Amino acid sequence: MRTDWKKIGIKQLAALISEKLRERGIDAILVGGACVSIYTKNRYLSFDLDFVTHATLKKVATALADIGFKRESSRHFIRSGCPFFIEFVAPPAAIGNEPVRDKVRLKTKMGTVVMLTPTDSVKDRLAAYYHWNDPQALEQALMVAKAQKINLRDVKRWSEKEGHTEKYREFLNRLRAKS
Protein backbone atom coordinates (compact mmCIF):
# COMPACT_ATOMS: atom_id res chain seq x y z
CA MET A 1 0.00 0.00 0.00
CA ARG A 2 1.38 3.36 -1.03
CA THR A 3 1.50 5.96 1.74
CA ASP A 4 0.42 9.52 1.05
CA TRP A 5 2.84 11.23 3.44
CA LYS A 6 1.31 14.68 3.02
CA LYS A 7 -2.17 13.51 4.01
CA ILE A 8 -1.33 10.83 6.54
CA GLY A 9 -3.14 11.17 9.87
CA ILE A 10 -1.43 11.08 13.22
CA LYS A 11 -3.02 7.76 14.21
CA GLN A 12 -1.99 6.12 10.95
CA LEU A 13 1.54 7.45 11.24
CA ALA A 14 1.83 6.32 14.86
CA ALA A 15 0.70 2.85 13.80
CA LEU A 16 3.06 2.74 10.84
CA ILE A 17 6.02 3.72 13.00
CA SER A 18 5.05 1.32 15.78
CA GLU A 19 4.89 -1.56 13.30
CA LYS A 20 8.25 -0.65 11.75
CA LEU A 21 9.82 -0.61 15.19
CA ARG A 22 8.15 -3.89 16.13
CA GLU A 23 9.55 -5.54 12.98
CA ARG A 24 12.99 -4.77 14.37
CA GLY A 25 12.12 -6.02 17.83
CA ILE A 26 11.75 -2.54 19.32
CA ASP A 27 8.99 -1.86 21.85
CA ALA A 28 7.87 1.75 22.09
CA ILE A 29 4.99 3.57 23.74
CA LEU A 30 3.35 6.67 22.33
CA VAL A 31 3.08 9.49 24.90
CA GLY A 32 2.44 13.24 24.94
CA GLY A 33 0.32 15.38 22.63
CA ALA A 34 -0.15 12.68 20.00
CA CYS A 35 -2.23 10.68 22.52
CA VAL A 36 -4.36 13.79 23.07
CA SER A 37 -4.90 14.09 19.30
CA ILE A 38 -5.96 10.45 19.03
CA TYR A 39 -8.23 10.53 22.08
CA THR A 40 -9.92 13.77 21.00
CA LYS A 41 -10.21 12.75 17.32
CA ASN A 42 -7.91 15.64 16.39
CA ARG A 43 -9.80 18.33 18.27
CA TYR A 44 -6.32 19.10 19.40
CA LEU A 45 -3.87 18.40 16.60
CA SER A 46 -0.28 17.67 17.48
CA PHE A 47 2.42 17.52 14.83
CA ASP A 48 4.82 15.94 17.22
CA LEU A 49 4.82 12.21 17.93
CA ASP A 50 6.66 11.38 21.13
CA PHE A 51 7.65 7.79 21.72
CA VAL A 52 9.49 6.27 24.66
CA THR A 53 11.69 3.25 24.07
CA HIS A 54 14.59 1.58 25.82
CA ALA A 55 16.16 0.65 22.48
CA THR A 56 19.20 2.59 21.27
CA LEU A 57 18.59 5.50 18.92
CA LYS A 58 20.89 3.80 16.44
CA LYS A 59 18.51 0.83 16.25
CA VAL A 60 15.54 3.20 16.01
CA ALA A 61 17.21 5.14 13.20
CA THR A 62 17.78 1.95 11.21
CA ALA A 63 14.12 0.95 11.59
CA LEU A 64 12.80 4.38 10.61
CA ALA A 65 15.15 4.65 7.64
CA ASP A 66 13.05 1.88 6.01
CA ILE A 67 10.18 4.37 5.68
CA GLY A 68 12.33 7.37 4.81
CA PHE A 69 12.70 9.05 8.20
CA LYS A 70 16.06 10.65 8.88
CA ARG A 71 17.58 11.62 12.17
CA GLU A 72 17.37 15.40 12.36
CA SER A 73 19.00 15.96 15.75
CA SER A 74 19.87 13.72 18.64
CA ARG A 75 16.34 12.49 19.27
CA HIS A 76 14.23 13.86 16.37
CA PHE A 77 13.33 12.26 13.08
CA ILE A 78 11.73 13.87 10.05
CA ARG A 79 10.67 12.76 6.61
CA SER A 80 10.47 14.86 3.51
CA GLY A 81 6.82 15.61 2.68
CA CYS A 82 5.52 14.45 6.06
CA PRO A 83 4.15 17.24 8.29
CA PHE A 84 4.82 15.33 11.52
CA PHE A 85 8.05 14.92 13.35
CA ILE A 86 8.97 12.06 15.59
CA GLU A 87 10.80 12.34 18.88
CA PHE A 88 12.16 9.56 21.04
CA VAL A 89 11.96 10.90 24.57
CA ALA A 90 14.47 9.61 27.10
CA PRO A 91 13.14 6.61 29.04
CA PRO A 92 11.58 5.61 31.37
CA ALA A 93 7.93 6.16 30.44
CA ALA A 94 6.68 7.92 33.53
CA ILE A 95 3.86 10.14 34.70
CA GLY A 96 5.44 12.31 37.35
CA ASN A 97 7.08 10.00 39.86
CA GLU A 98 5.19 6.92 38.77
CA PRO A 99 6.11 4.49 35.99
CA VAL A 100 3.50 3.92 33.29
CA ARG A 101 1.84 0.62 34.23
CA ASP A 102 -1.20 0.30 31.99
CA LYS A 103 -1.06 0.69 28.24
CA VAL A 104 -3.67 0.80 25.50
CA ARG A 105 -3.18 -1.29 22.37
CA LEU A 106 -4.98 0.63 19.66
CA LYS A 107 -5.58 -1.43 16.54
CA THR A 108 -5.70 0.41 13.20
CA LYS A 109 -5.56 -0.62 9.55
CA MET A 110 -1.87 0.27 9.53
CA GLY A 111 -1.05 -1.72 12.66
CA THR A 112 -1.21 -1.51 16.44
CA VAL A 113 -0.16 1.50 18.50
CA VAL A 114 0.83 1.01 22.12
CA MET A 115 -0.05 4.23 23.93
CA LEU A 116 -0.96 5.85 27.24
CA THR A 117 -4.40 5.12 28.65
CA PRO A 118 -6.83 8.07 28.57
CA THR A 119 -6.34 8.46 32.35
CA ASP A 120 -2.55 8.56 32.01
CA SER A 121 -2.87 10.93 29.05
CA VAL A 122 -4.83 13.31 31.29
CA LYS A 123 -2.19 12.98 34.02
CA ASP A 124 0.59 13.52 31.48
CA ARG A 125 -1.00 16.80 30.37
CA LEU A 126 -1.77 17.82 33.94
CA ALA A 127 1.88 17.25 34.84
CA ALA A 128 2.83 19.98 32.35
CA TYR A 129 0.15 22.24 33.85
CA TYR A 130 1.18 21.49 37.43
CA HIS A 131 4.91 21.94 36.95
CA TRP A 132 5.10 24.61 34.27
CA ASN A 133 1.74 26.36 34.58
CA ASP A 134 1.15 25.58 30.92
CA PRO A 135 -2.47 26.62 30.19
CA GLN A 136 -2.54 24.72 26.88
CA ALA A 137 -1.75 21.52 28.74
CA LEU A 138 -4.72 22.09 31.06
CA GLU A 139 -7.01 22.56 28.03
CA GLN A 140 -5.69 19.35 26.52
CA ALA A 141 -6.24 17.44 29.78
CA LEU A 142 -9.83 18.73 29.81
CA MET A 143 -10.36 17.71 26.18
CA VAL A 144 -9.26 14.14 26.85
CA ALA A 145 -11.25 13.95 30.10
CA LYS A 146 -14.38 15.04 28.24
CA ALA A 147 -13.86 12.82 25.22
CA GLN A 148 -12.89 9.62 27.04
CA LYS A 149 -13.82 7.67 30.14
CA ILE A 150 -11.15 8.34 32.74
CA ASN A 151 -10.49 7.31 36.31
CA LEU A 152 -10.88 10.57 38.20
CA ARG A 153 -10.12 8.94 41.53
CA ASP A 154 -6.72 7.90 40.20
CA VAL A 155 -6.06 11.38 38.78
CA LYS A 156 -6.91 12.84 42.20
CA ARG A 157 -4.66 10.38 44.05
CA TRP A 158 -1.77 11.06 41.68
CA SER A 159 -2.27 14.84 41.82
CA GLU A 160 -2.10 14.77 45.63
CA LYS A 161 1.07 12.69 45.45
CA GLU A 162 2.57 15.23 43.06
CA GLY A 163 1.69 17.96 45.57
CA HIS A 164 -0.82 19.77 43.35
CA THR A 165 -4.19 19.34 45.07
CA GLU A 166 -5.17 22.97 44.40
CA LYS A 167 -4.52 22.75 40.69
CA TYR A 168 -6.36 19.44 40.54
CA ARG A 169 -9.37 21.21 42.05
CA GLU A 170 -9.16 23.83 39.28
CA PHE A 171 -9.08 21.06 36.70
CA LEU A 172 -12.07 19.34 38.32
CA ASN A 173 -14.07 22.57 38.51
CA ARG A 174 -13.43 23.26 34.84
CA LEU A 175 -14.34 19.70 33.94
CA ARG A 176 -17.63 19.87 35.84
CA ALA A 177 -18.49 23.38 34.72
CA LYS A 178 -18.72 22.62 31.04
CA SER A 179 -19.78 18.99 31.01
Added chain:
Amino acid sequence: MLEGLFGNIIIEKIFFMLYVYGEGYPLGLAKTFGEPVNRIQQQLRRLENAGIVVSRLVGRVRIYNFNPRYPLLSQLKALVAKAYEFLPEKEKETYYRKRTRPRRAGKPL
Protein backbone atom coordinates in the same frame (compact mmCIF):
# COMPACT_ATOMS: atom_id res chain seq x y z
CA MET B 1 32.82 13.94 44.51
CA LEU B 2 30.13 12.91 42.04
CA GLU B 3 32.55 13.12 39.14
CA GLY B 4 33.30 9.39 39.24
CA LEU B 5 29.61 8.60 39.14
CA PHE B 6 28.56 11.03 36.42
CA GLY B 7 31.68 10.76 34.31
CA ASN B 8 32.77 14.38 34.38
CA ILE B 9 33.24 17.32 36.69
CA ILE B 10 31.05 19.72 34.68
CA ILE B 11 27.94 17.64 35.35
CA GLU B 12 28.70 17.77 39.07
CA LYS B 13 29.05 21.55 38.95
CA ILE B 14 25.83 21.94 36.97
CA PHE B 15 23.96 19.80 39.50
CA PHE B 16 25.30 21.78 42.47
CA MET B 17 24.40 25.03 40.74
CA LEU B 18 20.84 23.92 39.99
CA TYR B 19 20.48 22.49 43.49
CA VAL B 20 21.57 25.73 45.15
CA TYR B 21 20.10 28.39 42.85
CA GLY B 22 17.23 26.46 41.24
CA GLU B 23 18.28 27.53 37.75
CA GLY B 24 21.25 28.53 35.66
CA TYR B 25 22.34 29.62 32.20
CA PRO B 26 25.39 28.51 30.20
CA LEU B 27 27.34 31.79 30.21
CA GLY B 28 26.74 32.30 33.93
CA LEU B 29 27.91 28.79 34.70
CA ALA B 30 30.94 29.22 32.42
CA LYS B 31 31.93 32.48 34.11
CA THR B 32 31.42 31.12 37.60
CA PHE B 33 33.52 28.03 37.05
CA GLY B 34 35.99 29.46 34.52
CA GLU B 35 35.08 26.80 31.99
CA PRO B 36 34.54 27.26 28.24
CA VAL B 37 30.87 28.00 27.55
CA ASN B 38 30.65 25.33 24.82
CA ARG B 39 31.70 22.66 27.33
CA ILE B 40 28.90 23.73 29.63
CA GLN B 41 26.39 23.87 26.76
CA GLN B 42 27.41 20.41 25.60
CA GLN B 43 26.77 18.89 29.04
CA LEU B 44 23.50 20.80 29.48
CA ARG B 45 22.32 19.46 26.12
CA ARG B 46 23.29 15.97 27.22
CA LEU B 47 21.27 16.34 30.42
CA GLU B 48 18.34 17.82 28.51
CA ASN B 49 18.35 14.94 26.03
CA ALA B 50 18.21 12.57 28.97
CA GLY B 51 15.20 14.43 30.41
CA ILE B 52 17.06 15.41 33.59
CA VAL B 53 16.98 19.15 32.97
CA VAL B 54 14.66 21.36 30.94
CA SER B 55 15.25 24.77 29.41
CA ARG B 56 13.30 27.80 28.31
CA LEU B 57 14.24 30.99 26.50
CA VAL B 58 13.98 34.22 28.49
CA GLY B 59 14.77 36.96 26.02
CA ARG B 60 17.92 35.65 24.40
CA VAL B 61 19.10 33.60 27.32
CA ARG B 62 18.38 29.89 27.70
CA ILE B 63 17.62 29.14 31.33
CA TYR B 64 17.98 25.60 32.66
CA ASN B 65 16.24 23.93 35.62
CA PHE B 66 15.93 20.42 36.93
CA ASN B 67 13.08 18.75 35.06
CA PRO B 68 10.25 18.49 37.62
CA ARG B 69 8.86 15.57 35.59
CA TYR B 70 12.05 13.50 35.73
CA PRO B 71 10.91 10.37 37.63
CA LEU B 72 14.12 10.04 39.65
CA LEU B 73 14.34 13.74 40.50
CA SER B 74 13.79 13.46 44.25
CA GLN B 75 16.42 10.71 44.50
CA LEU B 76 18.86 12.68 42.35
CA LYS B 77 18.35 15.83 44.39
CA ALA B 78 18.87 13.88 47.63
CA LEU B 79 22.17 12.58 46.26
CA VAL B 80 23.30 16.03 45.14
CA ALA B 81 22.23 17.52 48.49
CA LYS B 82 24.26 14.91 50.37
CA ALA B 83 27.31 15.48 48.18
CA TYR B 84 26.93 19.25 48.64
CA GLU B 85 27.21 18.83 52.42
CA PHE B 86 30.71 17.45 51.90
CA LEU B 87 31.95 20.33 49.75
CA PRO B 88 34.69 22.39 51.39
CA GLU B 89 33.37 25.65 52.88
CA LYS B 90 35.71 27.64 50.65
CA GLU B 91 34.26 26.10 47.53
CA LYS B 92 30.70 26.77 48.69
CA GLU B 93 31.64 30.38 49.41
CA THR B 94 33.29 30.86 46.01
CA TYR B 95 30.70 29.27 43.77
CA TYR B 96 27.42 28.73 45.53
CA ARG B 97 26.70 31.77 47.68
CA LYS B 98 26.18 34.44 45.08
CA ARG B 99 23.65 37.19 45.55
CA THR B 100 20.30 36.17 44.09
CA ARG B 101 18.00 38.82 45.56
CA PRO B 102 16.91 41.56 43.15
CA ARG B 103 19.00 44.65 42.47
CA ARG B 104 17.26 47.77 41.22
CA ALA B 105 18.43 48.83 37.75
CA GLY B 106 20.87 51.74 37.97
CA LYS B 107 21.84 51.13 41.59
CA PRO B 108 25.60 51.73 41.85
CA LEU B 109 26.26 48.83 44.27
